[in-house]
Amino acid sequence: MSDKMHLKMTVNGKQEDLLVEPRELLIYVLREKLNLTGPHVGCETTHCGACTVELNGKSVKSCTVLAAQAQGAEVTTVEGLSTPDDLHVLQKAFREHHGLQCGFCTPGMITRAHRLLQENPNPTEEEVRFGIAGNLCRCTGYQNIVKSILAAAAEMNAAKEAAE
Amino acid sequence: MSIAKPLPHDAARLHVTGQARYVDDIPPPRDALHLAFGLSEIAHGKITKLDLGKVRAAPGVVAVLTAADLPGANDVSPSAHDEPLLAEGTVHYVGQPLFLVIAQTHLAARKAARLATVTYDEHPAILTIDEAMAANSRFEDGPRVYEKGDSATAIKDAPNTIEGSMEIGGQEHFYLEGQAALALPLEGDDVLVHSSTQHPTEIQHKVAEALNVPMHAVRVEVRRMGGGFGGKESQGNALAVSCAVAARLTQRPCKMRYDRDDDMIITGKRHDFRITYRAGFDDDGLLRGVEFVHYARCGWAQDLSLPVADRAMLHADNAYHLPHARIESHRLKTNTQSATAFRGFGGPQGMVGIERVMDHIAHHLGYDPVEVRQRNFYTASQQISETTKPQTTPYGQAVDDFVLHEITETLLAQSDYAARRKAVAAWNAQNPVLKKGIAYTPVKFGISFTLTHLNQAGALVHVYQDGSIHLNHGGTEMGQGLFQKVAQVAAASFGVDVEAVKITATDTGKVPNTSATAASSGSDLNGMAVQAACDTIRERIAEHLAQTHQTDPRRVYFENGKVFVGDDEMTFAAAAQSAYQARVSLSTTGFYKTPDLAWDRLKGQGRPFFYFAYGAAVTEVVIDTLTGENRMLRADILHDAGTSLNPALDIGQVEGGFVQGAGWLTTEELIWDAKGRLRTHAPSTYKIPACSDRPDIFNVSLWSEGRNREDTIYRSKAVGEPPFMLGISGFMALSDAVAACGDAYPALDAPATPECVFNAVNRGRTS
Numbered sequence: 001m002s003d004k005m006h007l008k009m010t011v012n013g014k015q016e017d018l019l020v021e022p023r024e025l026l027i028y029v030l031r032e033k034l035n036l037t038g039p040h041v042g043c044e045t046t047h048c049g050a051c052t053v054e055l056n057g058k059s060v061k062s063c064t065v066l067a068a069q070a071q072g073a074e075v076t077t078v079e080g081l082s083t084p085d086d087l088h089v090l091q092k093a094f095r096e097h098h099g100l101q102c103g104f105c106t107p108g109m110i111t112r113a114h115r116l117l118q119e120n121p122n123p124t125e126e127e128v129r130f131g132i133a134g135n136l137c138r139c140t141g142y143q144n145i146v147k148s149i150l151a152a153a154a155e156m157n158a159a160k161e162a163a164e
Numbered sequence: 165m166s167i168a169k170p171l172p173h174d175a176a177r178l179h180v181t182g183q184a185r186y187v188d189d190i191p192p193p194r195d196a197l198h199l200a201f202g203l204s205e206i207a208h209g210k211i212t213k214l215d216l217g218k219v220r221a222a223p224g225v226v227a228v229l230t231a232a233d234l235p236g237a238n239d240v241s242p243s244a245h246d247e248p249l250l251a252e253g254t255v256h257y258v259g260q261p262l263f264l265v266i267a268q269t270h271l272a273a274r275k276a277a278r279l280a281t282v283t284y285d286e287h288p289a290i291l292t293i294d295e296a297m298a299a300n301s302r303f304e305d306g307p308r309v310y311e312k313g314d315s316a317t318a319i320k321d322a323p324n325t326i327e328g329s330m331e332i333g334g335q336e337h338f339y340l341e342g343q344a345a346l347a348l349p350l351e352g353d354d355v356l357v358h359s360s361t362q363h364p365t366e367i368q369h370k371v372a373e374a375l376n377v378p379m380h381a382v383r384v385e386v387r388r389m390g391g392g393f394g395g396k397e398s399q400g401n402a403l404a405v406s407c408a409v410a411a412r413l414t415q416r417p418c419k420m421r422y423d424r425d426d427d428m429i430i431t432g433k434r435h436d437f438r439i440t441y442r443a444g445f446d447d448d449g450l451l452r453g454v455e456f457v458h459y460a461r462c463g464w465a466q467d468l469s470l471p472v473a474d475r476a477m478l479h480a481d482n483a484y485h486l487p488h489a490r491i492e493s494h495r496l497k498t499n500t501q502s503a504t505a506f507r508g509f510g511g512p513q514g515m516v517g518i519e520r521v522m523d524h525i526a527h528h529l530g531y532d533p534v535e536v537r538q539r540n541f542y543t544a545s546q547q548i549s550e551t552t553k554p555q556t557t558p559y560g561q562a563v564d565d566f567v568l569h570e571i572t573e574t575l576l577a578q579s580d581y582a583a584r585r586k587a588v589a590a591w592n593a594q595n596p597v598l599k600k601g602i603a604y605t606p607v608k609f610g611i612s613f614t615l616t617h618l619n620q621a622g623a624l625v626h627v628y629q630d631g632s633i634h635l636n637h638g639g640t641e642m643g644q645g646l647f648q649k650v651a652q653v654a655a656a657s658f659g660v661d662v663e664a665v666k667i668t669a670t671d672t673g674k675v676p677n678t679s680a681t682a683a684s685s686g687s688d689l690n691g692m693a694v695q696a697a698c699d700t701i702r703e704r705i706a707e708h709l710a711q712t713h714q715t716d717p718r719r720v721y722f723e724n725g726k727v728f729v730g731d732d733e734m735t736f737a738a739a740a741q742s743a744y745q746a747r748v749s750l751s752t753t754g755f756y757k758t759p760d761l762a763w764d765r766l767k768g769q770g771r772p773f774f775y776f777a778y779g780a781a782v783t784e785v786v787i788d789t790l791t792g793e794n795r796m797l798r799a800d801i802l803h804d805a806g807t808s809l810n811p812a813l814d815i816g817q818v819e820g821g822f823v824q825g826a827g828w829l830t831t832e833e834l835i836w837d838a839k840g841r842l843r844t845h846a847p848s849t850y851k852i853p854a855c856s857d858r859p860d861i862f863n864v865s866l867w868s869e870g871r872n873r874e875d876t877i878y879r880s881k882a883v884g885e886p887p888f889m890l891g892i893s894g895f896m897a898l899s900d901a902v903a904a905c906g907d908a909y910p911a912l913d914a915p916a917t918p919e920c921v922f923n924a925v926n927r928g929r930t931s
């Protein structure tokens with residue numbers, strides 16, 4: 001076994017200090033060491049997006065990121081989007097607009113959508129479609145996923161306006 | 165009442181927060197071991213030497229098993245006992261499991277599995293339909309034939325004839341969650357298996373055989389799957405049996421999941437077909453006679469191929485009355501993955517055959533294909549009377565619930581078909597490079613398992629003294645929303661909110677002898693079983709309250725979380741508490757079997773289906789004639805879900821089904837090389853539709869007049885499979901676009917990938 005290294009990162013706002021092998025992938029550290037099983041393993045080759053998380057403000061497919069690359073980083077998974085009492089607007093929208101069937105793609109999809117709306121708070125339908133094109137869903141045909149994201153964007157914008 | 169409401173999926177909250185657990189998310193017990201298969205590298209041959217020395221010596225390896233080490237039956241077949249878990253001497257396809265590695269970690273098991281030195285005596289492999297036909301390599305003695313009337317004479321005497329042939333590719337399920345299982349050894353010889361399966365009872369059965377124990381020693385639990393689509397009807401057997409066997413031998417929990425590439429290399433897919441056809445018709449396009457020959461590539465083991473190929477034959481008519489018909493079906497045995505169930509179960513292939521004939525006839529006569537289709541429809545159910553008898557299918561079932569005339573009229577109007585067809589023609593006249601196409605196709609899909617005894621279901625319902633309800637049934641949840649629908653049925657029965665109902669994981673210890681959740685039958689069968697159980701308990705409570713209030717049980721109502729007894733009212737919880745105090749049993753089972761089925765599969769005669777589900781789609785596409793690239797511009801769908809139990813879930817099934825069906829016929833291409841190796845074994849090369857491929861305009865609605873004539877649960881219709889075949893309209897639209905490039909009939913094969921479209925365009929131009 002290769003030498004282990006210390007990995008320090010902030011996951012969902014919590015400081016973590018872990019012993020990992022340099023070759024370990026972020027997805028397995030999250031799932032197996034931190035018990036964050038929201039991000040799923042769908043393909044392990046960067047194609048399906050089931051493992052999508054945020055790493056320093058970027059969407060990444062955590063199946064092809066070495067845990068070592070997350071040294072000192074801020075990582076957010078789907079578990080970090082909600083508070084114990086309240087769902088994130090996007091999470092509510094996916095539930096209400098039926099943006100899921102089997103749900104296996106959902107955590108990755110929501111995490112990706114979360115980043116998309118940070119980058120582009122007011123996307124057109126077309127921008128949403130291309131913005132999540134790296135996340136596959138085999139069940140829904142995407143229609144309700146797009147609807148959910150647009151609904152969440154509208155709600156977030158309305159809330160922002162009301163606050164201003 | 166909770167029926168017919170678009171309530172969210174019961175587990176939606178768990179899904180959006182990442183809390184919903186799949187097999188791989190169950191926290192593995194501390195000393196769990198992980199499994200991986202070593203796979204055959206050749207398509208056919210004898211193993212002369214299997215040297216596992218390096219595998220055993222690899223880091224983290226605990227044990228390595230071959231066929232000789234298994235404690236019981238070496239078989240994971242769902243049907244013919246022809247599918248050993250681990251190869252016994254002879255290998256039949258590239259990817260066949262040879263040995264099982266048990267190791268400390270998933271990675272260690274997978275790495276070690278690659279270290280075997282295997283020597284083979286290679287035999288010639290039969291890979292293609294032509295090779296299988298030449299070698300007469302098949303299941304069953306010869307082809308199955310269904311016949312009605314005298315098709316040869318009808319075709320000979322017809323004023324017009326066409327003939328042709330088409331290849332229809334297979335399809336990888338690409339359930340987003342790969343196959344997975346986890347087995348825990350319990351005391352004695354007992355074992356608990358968590359499996360991502362559509363068929364817990366079969367897992368229980370195969371595990372029992374493999375461990376040499378009665379079925380009562382095995383409990384199988386399935387909370388949910390991350391997609392199934394038929395790919396988890398039999399293909400999970402190998403993993404569950406491996407885990408159970410390894411758990412028995414090591415006395416430790418054992419877990420197995422296929423990596424995506426392994427999943428695609430090992431497991432079966434949709435059957436690819438060649439369909440040849442001959443048809444005779446009059447000058448209006450009315451069919452006089454038609455003949456089909458189906459060649460189904462079934463792979464190396466029988467699996468579910470016979471009923472799949474049967475169902476293809478049973479859908480060779482789709483929505484059209486075939487006065488004289490002959491359907492011949494060859495079930496070919498090849499050295500490839502054993503093809504298996506996939507949404508539609510052969511129906512889609514059969515349907516593509518007749519839709520191709522309709523399209524070809526229209527092209528031959530120069531008619532709008534919609535007209536030819538409508539002309540050949542079965543008689544409308546409304547017109548059936550004393551004097552107008554229903555027409556019968558080639559297998560003798562009367563079609564008395566045919567509603568496609570109305571659905572089609574409405575859809576053509578809603579989608580503005582006539583005007584858009586003109587607009588497409590005008591566009592094509594102006595544009596030499598980009599060509600558009602538009603097509604309408606209908607779906608008539610038979611609902612019921614064709615193996616009649618499978619049409620049964622059980623349920624178990626408890627009402628607790630606080631009024632909360634625990635519900636269990638034999639169906640499994642794979643995203644289709646079955647649990648939600650069934651909970652709505654239970655809630656309606658007791659007049660409570662759906663939140664009062666807890667739906668628990670499918671468990672062979674609670675409801676035994678279940679059928680696979682397949683054939684779209686989940687809510688039809690389990691909904692009825694649950695309703696039967698709930699009604700029994702409700703009647704017991706009503707009788708008890710009638711007694712205490714000295715009234716008639718018929719004057720006891722359950723509504724809005726309350727129970728009304730004569731002039732008195734109380735909460736449902738109070739009613740449950742009162743019944744409990746009076747020693748009334750608040751737990752019962754329910755059972756349902758579909759009535760009126762009678763089917764002789766060898767003769768191809770009878771009533772295999774309880775009813776038909778209907779739908780129709782209009783799709784418009786554009787192709788680039790220089791590259792063959794194409795896009796779906798618009799799709800309009802009208803689908804009949806009967807009186808929908810939950811319109812939101814049903815629309816989701818329709819949308820997802822259409823996109824998956826269109827993917828099958830356009831982008832999803834399976835390629836085997838000359839050595840029988842699957843070359844498209846990862847999402848990098850096998851392309852399922854992405855969000856950006858979705859049609860720009862996508863209008864989906866449920867038919868508002870829908871109501872099942874048969875007595876199904878709240879008169880709903882099954883909706884899992886039928887919409888898949890709406891995707892055929894996308895394929896026919898591509899054919900229409902190619903037809904705009906020349907005079908010849910495009911004769912597209914499926915999947916119509918850009919290459920395929922490009923070649924068809926060039927064929928049309930040069931001919």
Ligand code: FES
Nearest residue numbers: 042043044049063
């Ligand atoms: S598992 Fe990471 S992209 Fe599929």
Ligand code: FES
Nearest residue numbers: 101102105137139
């Ligand atoms: S909901 Fe099943 S993969 Fe998206």
